Every structure is written in C-alpha cells, then in structure tokens.
Amino acid sequence: xxxxxRRAMLGLAASITIASVGxxxxxxxxxxxxxxxxxxxxxxxxxxxxxxxxxxxxxxLAEQLGQPVNVVNKPGxxxxxxxxELTQAAPDGYxxxxxxNSVVNSAPFIMDQVNFTPDDFDYAGMITAYQTGLVAHVxxxxxxxxxxxxxxxxxxxxxxxxxxxxxxxxxxxLAEANGLEPNAVPVQSGGEMITxxxxxxxxxxxxxxIHYRYPDELKTISATTTFRHPSxxxxxxxxxxxxxxxxxxxxxLFLPKGTPREVLERISHALSAAADDADFKKVTxxxxxxxxxxxxxxxxxxxxxxxxxxxxxLTDGS
Amino acid sequence: MKRANAISGIILCxxxxxxxxxxIPGQISTGPSGMMSPRLVPQMTMIGxxxxxxxxxxxxxxxxxxxxxxxxxxxxxxALLRISAxxxxxxxxxEIFGALIGASSLVIFGLLALGERRPxxxxxxxxxxxxxxxxxxxxxxxxxIL
Amino acid sequence: xxxxxxxxxxxxxxTTLLWVAVxxxxxxxxxxIPGLGKAIGVAVSIPLTFxxxxxxxxxxxxxxxxxxxxxxxVSAILLNTPxxxxxxxxxxxxxxxxxxxxxxxxLKMGLFASVIGDFVSTITLILLAAPLARYALLIGPVExxxxxVFSLVFIGGLSGNSLTKGLIAACxxxxxxxxxxxxxxxxxxxTFGYLELxxxxxxxxxxxxxLAVAEMIVQAGNLDTLDRETAELRxxxxxxxxxxxxxxxxxxxxxxxxxxxxxxxxxxxxGLGASVGSFLSYGETRRVSATPEKYGTxxxxxxxxxxxxxxxxxxxxxxxxxxxxxxxxxxxxILIAAFILHGLTPGPLMFQQQPRMVAGLYVSMLxxxxxxxxxxxxxxxxxxxxxxxxxxxxxPGVLLFCCVGSYMETGSIFSIFIMxxxxxxxxxxxxxxxxxVTFLIGFVIGxxxxxxxxxxxxxxxxxxxxxLGHPIALVFLxxxxxxxxxxGRSSVTRRVQMPPTTQQH
Numbered sequence: 001x002x003x004x005x006r007r008a009m010l011g012l013a014a015s016i017t018i019a020s021v022g023x024x025x026x027x028x029x030x031x032x033x034x035x036x037x038x039x040x041x042x043x044x045x046x047x048x049x050x051x052x053x054x055x056x057x058x059x060x061l062a063e064q065l066g067q068p069v070n071v072v073n074k075p076g077x078x079x080x081x082x083x084x085e086l087t088q089a090a091p092d093g094y095x096x097x098x099x100x101n102s103v104v105n106s107a108p109f110i111m112d113q114v115n116f117t118p119d120d121f122d123y124a125g126m127i128t129a130y131q132t133g134l135v136a137h138v139x140x141x142x143x144x145x146x147x148x149x150x151x152x153x154x155x156x157x158x159x160x161x162x163x164x165x166x167x168x169x170x171x172x173x174l175a176e177a178n179g180l181e182p183n184a185v186p187v188q189s190g191g192e193m194i195t196x197x198x199x200x201x202x203x204x205x206x207x208x209x210i211h212y213r214y215p216d217e218l219k220t221i222s223a224t225t226t227f228r229h230p231s232x233x234x235x236x237x238x239x240x241x242x243x244x245x246x247x248x249x250x251x252x253l254f255l256p257k258g259t260p261r262e263v264l265e266r267i268s269h270a271l272s273a274a275a276d277d278a279d280f281k282k283v284t285x286x287x288x289x290x291x292x293x294x295x296x297x298x299x300x301x302x303x304x305x306x307x308x309x310x311x312x313x314l315t316d317g318s
Numbered sequence: 319m320k321r322a323n324a325i326s327g328i329i330l331c332x333x334x335x336x337x338x339x340x341x342i343p344g345q346i347s348t349g350p351s352g353m354m355s356p357r358l359v360p361q362m363t364m365i366g367x368x369x370x371x372x373x374x375x376x377x378x379x380x381x382x383x384x385x386x387x388x389x390x391x392x393x394x395x396x397a398l399l400r401i402s403a404x405x406x407x408x409x410x411x412x413e414i415f416g417a418l419i420g421a422s423s424l425v426i427f428g429l430l431a432l433g434e435r436r437p438x439x440x441x442x443x444x445x446x447x448x449x450x451x452x453x454x455x456x457x458x459x460x461x462x463i464l
Numbered sequence: 465x466x467x468x469x470x471x472x473x474x475x476x477x478x479t480t481l482l483w484v485a486v487x488x489x490x491x492x493x494x495x496x497i498p499g500l501g502k503a504i505g506v507a508v509s510i511p512l513t514f515x516x517x518x519x520x521x522x523x524x525x526x527x528x529x530x531x532x533x534x535x536x537x538v539s540a541i542l543l544n545t546p547x548x549x550x551x552x553x554x555x556x557x558x559x560x561x562x563x564x565x566x567x568x569x570x571l572k573m574g575l576f577a578s579v580i581g582d583f584v585s586t587i588t589l590i591l592l593a594a595p596l597a598r599y600a601l602l603i604g605p606v607e608x609x610x611x612x613v614f615s616l617v618f619i620g621g622l623s624g625n626s627l628t629k630g631l632i633a634a635c636x637x638x639x640x641x642x643x644x645x646x647x648x649x650x651x652x653x654x655t656f657g658y659l660e661l662x663x664x665x666x667x668x669x670x671x672x673x674x675l676a677v678a679e680m681i682v683q684a685g686n687l688d689t690l691d692r693e694t695a696e697l698r699x700x701x702x703x704x705x706x707x708x709x710x711x712x713x714x715x716x717x718x719x720x721x722x723x724x725x726x727x728x729x730x731x732x733x734x735g736l737g738a739s740v741g742s743f744l745s746y747g748e749t750r751r752v753s754a755t756p757e758k759y760g761t762x763x764x765x766x767x768x769x770x771x772x773x774x775x776x777x778x779x780x781x782x783x784x785x786x787x788x789x790x791x792x793x794x795x796x797x798i799l800i801a802a803f804i805l806h807g808l809t810p811g812p813l814m815f816q817q818q819p820r821m822v823a824g825l826y827v828s829m830l831x832x833x834x835x836x837x838x839x840x841x842x843x844x845x846x847x848x849x850x851x852x853x854x855x856x857x858x859x860p861g862v863l864l865f866c867c868v869g870s871y872m873e874t875g876s877i878f879s880i881f882i883m884x885x886x887x888x889x890x891x892x893x894x895x896x897x898x899x900x901v902t903f904l905i906g907f908v909i910g911x912x913x914x915x916x917x918x919x920x921x922x923x924x925x926x927x928x929x930x931x932l933g934h935p936i937a938l939v940f941l942x943x944x945x946x947x948x949x950x951x952g953r954s955s956v957t958r959r960v961q962m963p964p965t966t967q968q969h
Contacts, residue, residue: 046506046510046798046801047506047510047797047798047800047801048797048801051510051801052801052804052805055510055511056805071511072875073875074874074875074876075663075874076659076660076662076663076874076876077645077659077660077662077663078662080659080662081659081660081662081874081876084659110650111645111650111652111662112652113652113655113657113659113662114659157925159922159923165650183922183923183925184648184922185605185919185922185923186647186648186915186918186919186922187647187919188647188915191790191791191797194789194790195601195784195788195790196604196605198601198788198790199601199602199603199604201604201605201923202923213789213810213811214789214811216813283804283805286803286804286805287804322896323896326896330632341654342654345653345654345655345656346651346652346653346654347651349646349649349651350649353648353649353918354648354917354918354921356646356648356649356651356653357653359638359642359910359914360639360642360653360654363635363636363638363639363642364635364639366631366632366635367632367635367636367639370628370629370631370632370635371632373628374628374629374632377628389895389896389897390895391685391686393685393686393687393688394681394682394684394685394686394895395685396685397681397682397684397685397687398681398685398888398891400684401680401681401684401863404863405863405884409877409880412877413877421864421867424860424863424864424867425860425861425864428859428860428863428864429856429857429860432684432687432855432856432859432860433687433856434856434857439857443857443860443861447860447861447864451864451865451868
C-alpha cells in the first residue's frame with residue numbers, strides 16, 4: 001500500500017522536480033526510483049522469442065514502476081553488443097538489459113571477443129526459461145535419447161541441424177561417448193531449423209524451444225536442461241540419462257555494475273508481478289515459454305553457478 | 319576511361335594481394351578440420367578480383383583512342399569532399415552535443431555546402447525536417463528513435 | 465465460406481479497415497522517403513501491435529509491408545535513390561523516365577504493376593497456401609544451392625557495360641558479405657575486433673549508403689546541370705505522358721504477368737527475398753525483349769517488371785507462415801510475434817481453431833491491395849512534385865533521412881559509419897562504372913550460397929553421387945549450365961548495353 005501512495009506522490013512531484021533530480025544525492029535518487037522513463041535494451045532483433053517476452057515484461061514493469069519502460073532493440077553478437085553498452089551506462093537503474101543469461105554464462109567460452117564475467121553486472125531477477133532440447137520429426141523411429149543413440153549407431157553419417165556451438169557440443173559429447181558419426185548441418189535461424197526438420201532434411205536438431213509450436217509434427221527427444229520441460233513433462237532431461245551437460249538459459253534483467261540495492265529490489269519486486277500477470281502469461285503460454293521467476297539473490301546465485309558449470313562443459317568439451 | 323581502368327586495376331591487384339597475404343590470414347582463423355575452411359570464400363573472391371583486375375589492366379593496355387571523359391569530374395570530387403566534411407562536422411557535433419544538434423547541423427551545413435545562402439530557407443527547412451521527423455516517430459508512431 | 469462473410473462484416477464493421485489503411489499509408493510514405501523503408505515501418509509498428517486486436521494488428525503489419533514495397537518505387541523513380549535493393553531495378557528505367565518529364569507515367573505504371581502483382585499473389589496465398597507450402601518443403605539446402613547458382617548466373621547478365629568490372633563488383637559483394645561470424649564454424653571473419661561486425665555488415669545501412677547517399681553525392685557534383693534541367697522540366701503537356709497508354713498496357717501486360725509469377729515463386733522459397741525476385745524479373749524481361757539495348761533509357765516495361773515482382777513477393781512470403789508456421793521473411797517473423805502475442809499459434813492449426821480470424825486476415829489483405837491503389841494514386845501526384853524542387857534543397861533532407869534509416873537498424877552510430885563507408889565505395893564504383901547492381905546481388909546471394917553449399921556438403925555426406933537423389937537440384941544446375949553456354953554464344957554476336965548509373969548530359 002505504502003508503495004502505491006509513494007508512487008502517486010511521485011507522479012505529481014516528478015513533473016515539478018524533474019529539473020532538480022540530477023542534483024539530488026545518489027541515495028535519495030535510489031529511494032525515489034524511478035522518476036523518469038526507463039530504457040530497456042534487448043540484445044536481439046524485434047519480433048524474436050526473447051523480444052516478445054521482453055516487451056511483455058516491459059509492460060508489467062511499467063505498470064509496477066509507474067514510469068514508461070521503453071524497449072530498444074540493440075541486436076548484435078548474440079546480445080554482446082547490448083551487454084557491452086549496458087556496462088557503459090550509469091548504474092542508476094534507468095538503463096536495463098533484458099536478455100538471455102547465455103551472454104554471460106556461455107558466450108565468453110564460445111566467442112573470443114566476449115569476456116564478461118558474472119561480476120560485470122548486477123541482476124534484478126530472472127523471469128522465463130528456454131526449453132532447449134534435442135528434437136526430431138514425429139515420424140522418427142525413436143522417442144528418447146537411448147532410442148536415438150541406438151538408431152544413430154546403425155546410421156552413421158546422419159545429418160542433424162546445429163544452430164549454435166552449444167548444439168554441436170551436445171552432439172559431440174554424445175558421439176564421443178557412443179561412437180556415433182554425426183554430420184552437422186549449420187542453420188542460421190530457428191525458422192531454418194524447423195524447415196529442415198519438417199522437410200526431413202535432417203533427422204534431429206537442437207532447438208531453443210520454438211519446436212513446441214509444432215506439437216503435431218515435432219517431438220522432443222531429450223531436454224538439454226537440468227530440469228524437465230514444463231511443455232513436455234514426460235521427456236527425460238539429458239542429465240537424467242547420464243550426461244551431466246544440461247545447460248540452463250533464462251531471460252534475465254541485467255543492470256550496470258554498482259546499481260544501488262534499493263533500485264535492484266524495486267525492479268526485482270516489479271518483475272515478480274510479471275510472474276503472476278495474466279497478460280504476460282498469455283504471451284508466454286502462446287510461445288510455450290515457461291515462467292520461472294527468480295529474485296535478485298537467486299538470479300545472482302544462478303548465474304554464478306551456471307557460469308562455473310558451463311565453463312567446465314564448454315572449454316573441456318571442445 | 320582506359321587510364322582509369324589501368325589505375326583501378328593496378329590498385330585492385332595490390333589490394334587483393336594484400337588481403338590474401340596479410341589480412342585474411344590475420345583476421346580469419348582456419349577453423350576446425352572436416353569443415354569447409356572459413357577462409358575459403360573470402361580467398362576465392364580475392365583471387366577472383368586479382369585475376370579480373372589483371373584482365374582489366376591488360377585490356378586497357380590495348381591500343382585505341384580514349385574517347386571517354388575522365389571519370390571523376392572536378393565538381394563531383396568537390397561535392398564528395400564537401401559532403402564528407404558536412405558529415406564529419408555533424409557526427410562530431412552529435413558526439414558532443416547530442417542528436418538534435420547533430421541532425422540540425424547536417425541539414426544546415428549540407429544546405430550551405432550546396433550553395434544555399436538564404437537564411438530564411440535554411441532555417442525553415444531545418445525546422446520543418448526535424449519537426450517532421452520528431453512528429454513522425456514520437457507523435458504518430460510513438461517510438462523513441464534515440 | 466460463412467466465415468468469409470462474417471469476416472467481411474468484421475473487417476468493414478470495425479476499426480480493422482482503418483488500421484489496414486494506416487499501415488498502407490505509413491508503409492507507402494516511409495517507402496517513398498529515401499533512406500527510410502520497410503525495416504523502420506516494422507520496427508515502429510511492433511509496440512503498436514501490442515495494443516491492437518489481432519486482426520487489426522496483423523492488418524497494420526501487412527499494410528506496412530505492402531505499402532513500403534510499392535512506395536520504395538517512388539524514391540527510386542524520382543530521385544534515383546532506391547530505398548531497398550529490391551527497388552534498384554525500378555530506378556534503371558524509372559529515373560530516366562522522370563528526367564524526361566514522364567514521372568507521373570512511370571509512377572503510375574509502377575503502382576499498377578505493384579498492385580496487380582500484390583493482388584494476384586494474395587489470391588495465390590489464399591487459394592494455395594497449404595499445398596504450395598508442402599511442396600516448398602521439398603526445397604532443401606541442396607535444391608536451394610542449385611537455385612542460387614541458377615539465379616546468380618541468370619542475373620549475372622545485368623552486369624553493365626563491362627563484364628570484367630561487373631564480376632569484380634560481384635566478387636566484392638560476396639567478399640563484404642563474408643564479414644562476421646561464419647555459421648558453420650563459428651569463426652569470426654574480418655571483424656577487426658569490432659563486436660558490431662560479428663553479425664556481419666547489415667544490409668540496410670550498406671544499401672542506403674551504396675544506393676542513396678552515393679547517388680546524392682554524384683547529384684551534388686552535377687548540381688548546376690541537374691538544376692538547370694529541373695528548371696526547364698515541366699510535366700509534358702501531352703496527357704499521354706502522364707498516364708499509361710493503351711499501347712503501353714498491351715506491352716506491359718505479359719511483363720507484369722511474368723513478374724508476378726517470378727515474385728510469387730521466389731516468395732514461397734525460404735530465404736531468397738524480394739531483391740532476387742525483382743532482379744530476376746527485370747533481367748528476364750530485358751533478355752526476351754526485342755530491343756534489350758534500350759533498357760536503362762526509360763523503358764516503361766522495366767518499371768513494370770521490377771515492381772510487379774517486388775510486390776508479389778510480399779504476400780507469397782507469408783505462405784510458409786500460414787501453412788506451416790515458418791517465417792519466410794522479416795515481416796513474417798514479426799507477424800509470428802504478433803500472433804503469439806494474441807495467444808494464437810501460427811500454422812495449419814490456425815485454419816481449424818480460428819477460421820474467422822484467418823478469413824478476416826485474408827479480407828484485410830485484399831483490402832490492403834485496393835487501399836494501396838488509392839493511396840498510391842493520391843500519393844504519386846504529391847510526390848511527383850519533388851522533381852520540380854531544386855536539388856540543393858532536396859539533398860540535405862535525403863542525407864538526414866538516410867542517417868535516421870541506418871541508425872534505426874541497429875540503434876547505433878556504427879551503422880552510420882557503415883553507411884558512409886559504403887557511400888564512398890558506391891561513389892567510386894559509380895564513377896568508374898563498376899556495377900553496384902552486381903555488387904548487391906553478390907552481397908545478397910553470396911552468403912546464402914555459401915551456407916547452402918556448406919549445408920549441402922553435410923547433407924550429401926561429401927559425396928557428389930548423392931546428388932542423384934535430388935532431381936530438382938539437378939534440373940536447376942543443368943538449366944544454369946545451358947544458360948551459360950547460350951549466353952556465351954549470344955554475347956559474341958551482341959553487345960548488351962546497360963544503363964549508366966546517373967544521367968549526364
């Protein structure tokens with residue numbers, strides 16, 4: 001309740017004191033946050049999965065914070081361009097980045113020019129998870145990872161679609177452990193990956209989760225996450241099948257290093273409202289993206305844990 | 319045109335050799351084995367450019383009158399210099415003072431560089447263009463472009 | 465069927481029609497302003513789609529796509545500054561026509577060709593979405609690779625006066641397209657440490673620099689001549705120069721039909737895009753013409769060929785989306801987001817679950833074609849006046865729009881530097897007669913060719929004999945071979961002339 005009163009007052013006061021805000025001491029500015037519109041960077045182009053969730057979340061954040069939240073797409077290098085821009089922004093909570101945490105916990109081990117660490121940012125929470133997994137056409141003669149491996153042993157030189165270095169790492173690990181001979185077909189986008197699967201150009205592919213849009217034609221063989229996918233609860237995760245290489249990625253709210261704790265808490269609290277918001281749920285359900293909210297402390301713990309884990313997987317694996 | 323062909327051909331020959339010998343090996347790693355080398359396509363294009371520009375040079379050496387005027391007229395080069403200067407100033411002002419000053423300076427100095435001297439015209443056009451852009455994006459479309 | 469009637473009621477009864485009209489108008493105006501274009505229209509409309517009803521939102525987006533494809537012909541014809549590579553062939557003959565005082569004729573022909581291509585392609589979408597999309601799935605990477613080889617060979621004929629220079633330009637196009645992260649090996653190429661280059665040189669700022677800014681510099685250099693011409697230029701008093709005559713309709717009808725077919729076919733194939741369509745259509749029209757040497761001097765057929773194909777691509781690129789849920793273009797990708805936003809799953813299920821909405825969408829797409837005709841006819845009167853404005857007043861504004869257009873693509877000043885870099889290259893290329901058209905074709909097709917070749921290598925297991933299992937690919941490779949042999953012969957007997965990039969009298 002108190003929060004609401006303050007917001008109403010601020011709304012009135014903001015227009016009068018807007019000129020003097022810059023002169024206020026930092027602490028007071030943090031307590032009053034936000035007094036002006038917030039810019040939310042998104043490291044992918046408009047129209048993609050992450051952009052969609054970001055815009056849904058921005059709407060809830062704007063309602064909760066009582067200030068507009070403007071989404072600005074800054075695509076480039078899988079989000080590294082946007083993340084780098086965030087590191088140069090003032091740590092006042094008015095520039096935030098909504099992006100997959102892979103830019104911190106995977107990209108540094110894959111791209112030479114990216115070397116972020118969890119300590120380069122502050123985190124206000126995580127909201128959704130990507131349901132990454134190994135997928136195949138429903139006509140494929142196997143239903144789980146064991147079946148796939150048995151089939152693959154019989155069919156050397158089978159083709160699978162690989163969208164990312166992670167995809168190739170998964171298959172290489174499976175291939176090494178079981179003596180498989182896969183042919184990696186590079187694809188440039190999720191749409192291209194789906195086309196290759198539907199057209200049966202490839203027998204399997206690693207998906208970032210968009211395959212759940214095609215429930216009648218595609219099936220999940222294995223979840224390459226540490227958890228089972230909420231959209232396919234019967235499919236075992238790759239870790240359950242004995243390969244400790246599940247890598248979780250989640251949409252995360254990044255802030256510049258040194259953002260006051262009050263501001264982080266304010267945003268984190270606002271983000272938690274998204275987890276229960278009906279409109280936001282409609283968007284994520286439509287895209288088959290599960291909501292898995294984490295507050296700022298859980299987010300920090302998650303990113304540090306996955307950073308260490310993915311480092312082990314991605315640098316030893318290749 | 320023949321002289322221009324010869325000169326541009328020689329420049330392109332040297333350029334492609336430099337790319338092949340230094341830049342491509344320096345900027346592109348060989349990539350994992352079993353896949354097409356990432357260097358292959360850039361190298362192929364540079365080899366193509368080398369061969370073709372050699373043809374260009376040889377072709378221009380053959381006799382015959384050069385009936386074309388020189389490709390770059392003085393006026394066009396001057397225009398290139400002027401517009402480059404306008405952009406340089408506008409970008410510098412953008413970096414220092416922000417988008418509004420940067421954009422207006424682009425229009426104002428652009429007009430001046432092209433020979434427009436009437437202050438009223440310059441002022442009106444600048445205001446109209448910037449207000450138009452602002453209205454289009456911020457009012458009609460409701461999107462922040464900066 | 466009953467859904468169709470319901471849908472007509474929905475569209476005409478509600479605000480949907482209004483939003484379709486807004487979309488078409490916005491797209492047309494953005495397309496007509498040099499430097500701005502579809503990319504911007506789409507980017508700014510995304511937030512709007514959040515607040516609209518699904519059909520209205522989709523109508524708006526489709527309106528923008530259709531409007532900008534037609535509008536980009538305006539700047540191409542009037543100022544020789546095509547907003548997108550796909551309108552570059554429109555400028556070949558449209559700009560000479562405008563300088564002859566026949567701007568209105570060229571604009572009208574461009575508009576009519578656009579609307580016809582668009583309308584027929586929309587009908588195709590409505591009738592044939594499902595069966596065609598299934599068929600398009602047969603086109604895998606191996607087939608795509610063969611089709612790309614065929615297209616490249618075919619469009620190679622557009623290389624300008626000097627084949628050698630045209631090929632050099634094409635090599636440069638492919639070369640610049642290799643910048644960035646390579647898809648198979650994930651090795652960065654020629655990025656010189658710039659993160660911004662990881663995703664490659666983006667098409668929009670490159671094309672704006674190469675096509676619009678470079679042209680503006682050239683025109684700035686010939687300001688006196690051009691302004692003197694402008695002063696003398698008035699719309700011809702002959703009314704036949706302001707409209708499309710019956711005779712021209714007769715000549716253009718087969719051209720438009722062919723352009724529509726080519727555009728619709730290219731649109732269905734994943735990842736080819738509008739520029740391939742309009743270049744192929746222009747190239748084919750010139751090839752079969754009795755007077756190919758006249759192209760580039762103001763042949764109305766050239767405008768019709770390019771524009772009909774350019775616009776026919778838009779609806780047919782939605783076929784994979786409607787039938788399978790696969791985005792075939794940028795617009796389609798945004799549409800998917802809009803679908804999902806409103807709790808719908810794009811794809812075949814849509815027809816069963818939301819028949820009324822799908823019907824509404826179809827009706828609004830057809831309405832968009834009609835609105836495009838009206839907006840275009842109104843707009844071309846207005847826009848064609850720009851040819852009477854002294855260029856020194858036009859150029860600074862165009863440069864400003866070019867900067868905005870480039871900046872919007874990535875939201876970074878880096879794009880403006882890309883634009884300026886390619887403006888310089890474009891300027892030098894123009895003056896030395898290196899075809900920027902083959903450059904663009906190399907840039908657009910090159911990376912797709914490389915990727916599909918890499919994919920084919922893996923799919924064929926590095927064994928050429930496996931190609932026998934891909935009859936479609938074999939047909940296209942054979943056709944490409946035949947074409948090379950044929951054009952090799954004919955080039956001995958006939959020298960093909962190409963348009964000069966800027967008129968200089």
